[in-house]
Amino acid sequence: MRRVRKRNHQTVEMQMGPMIDMVFLLLVFFMVSAKPIIPESDIPMGLPGQVSQEEAVDIPDEARVIIEPNGQIVLNEQQLDTPGGTSLPELRAVLVRFRVSAENAGSDALVTLAPHDSVPHQRLVDVLNACAEAGITGVTLAGATEES
Secondary structure, three states, X not given: OOOOOOOOOOOOOOOHHHHHHHHHHXXXXXXXXXXXXXXXXXXXXXXXXXXXXXXXXXXXOEEEEEEOOOOOEEEOOEEEOOOOOOOOHHHHHHHHHHHHXXXXXXXXXXXXXXEEOOOOHHHHHXXXXXXXXXXXXXXEEOOOEOOO
């Protein structure tokens, strides 16, 4: 009879140590070579804004509002609104433009109120309300004026 030789069957195993090393090397390679994705919210955008002026513009430091005895409002020698109106849209529009130009120039918008002695208190309150609606906080009261 024939003798059957036993073959020594060795099982071949994969070495896990070098494979783990390769996985970590590939991981580090891809982490270093990958560029981060910029989310849309981080993309810088230039929005239109206010253009700086090339030449300096003289802006008055303060606006002087005179309230005449008949209720007429005079802002820097310019008559605004009607003497009987309470909403004062022209005064409010001029004060808003004054505040914006003062902010662009980097200064505070200052308003000096000079009411006549015989002006009703309600008219002064109307002018103060117009200043508040225009966003002007620097309001001062001057002494009473006697001329008409």
